[in-house]
């Protein structure tokens with residue numbers, strides 16, 4: 431009854447969404463703030479009659495708006511939008527990574543990468559992180575590869591590479607193979623490498639509305655790259671689903687990117703909360719990996735990550751624990767409002783007294 435390929439699927443497991451009680455939810459890197467008021471207005475003025483029609487398959491107006499927001503000479507032809515960046519990643523894996531040499535990505539990174547590699551039968555190799563969890567791009571040059579993908583800042587560690595470091599890598603990496611930088615968390619203090627796309631035709635930057643644009647429930651993500659690569663992603667999309675972004679999401683997505691100063695303000699507040707929370711945790715004896723994302727990766731010496739996760743959950747807060755060798759002592763904590771983080775701090779202070 432089932433296809434052979436189906437038996438080999440190992441699906442991605444998202445952060446839990448339990449319903450047994452009310453939790454402060456800090457386990458999926460969602461933004462604690464509401465979308466911009468202009469998004470509410472766009473929603474309220476949406477013409478319901480448009481639901482009768484299929485949406486613009488290529489999301490022209492939205493892509494023009496995103497291009498204007500990004501600046502750096504980026505044009506509509508250099509952007510494709512999709513149903514969350516997960517879908518965009520799926521198109522990228524399908525279109526650019528082959529089986530003649532492994533795809534390289536960090537040993538600890540977004541756990542959808544190995545899932546898509548498995549889905550499309552792309553061999554892959556996990557490259558160890560440095561002791562401090564940073565990505566050493568030099569080690570990606572030392573082995574054969576059909577492409578490279580990493581998140582910057584990386585997840586679940588939060589560690590960040592500067593555009594100068596990524597440029598140095600791109601200058602030495604073969605220009606006929608694609609390098610994907612997944613910038614899901616770039617808006618919390620990092621600097622995008624979108625500015626390098628005109629120079630490096632093999633660079634693909636992936637962005638999502640889910641985190642910095644408070645849109646996880648609306649499902650919107652996009653890729654930015656040279657028009658030739660974007661055309662390949664359109665061919666892939668149109669071989670799978672012509673209409674991945676519905677009419678309503680196209681409209682509110684445009685309203686959101688036209689109001690990026692609002693998001694800049696809330697995300698810089700969030701970054702301040704992150705830095706304050708990290709300092710408080712360190713003062714309590716926790717190890718906190720330096721993060722430029724909207725989460726921190728922490729451990730308490732003497733405790734397993736699972737114990738910490740359970741103790742925090744018992745206190746009414748959900749965080750994320752990964753049962754992966756090498757990071758099993760850590761939990762990943764999304765940054766919420768200052769009030770939520772104060773509640774969590776009180777719980778974590780209690781853990782030190784067990």
Ligand SMILES: Cc1ncc(COP(=O)(O)O)c(C=O)c1O
Pocket residue numbers: 458459513514515516517540581585612614637638639640646650651
């Ligand atoms: C590094 C990274 N990339 C991509 C995604 C996917 O985001 P979405 O599909 O919501 O756009 C996530 C989600 O957590 C992520 O952590």
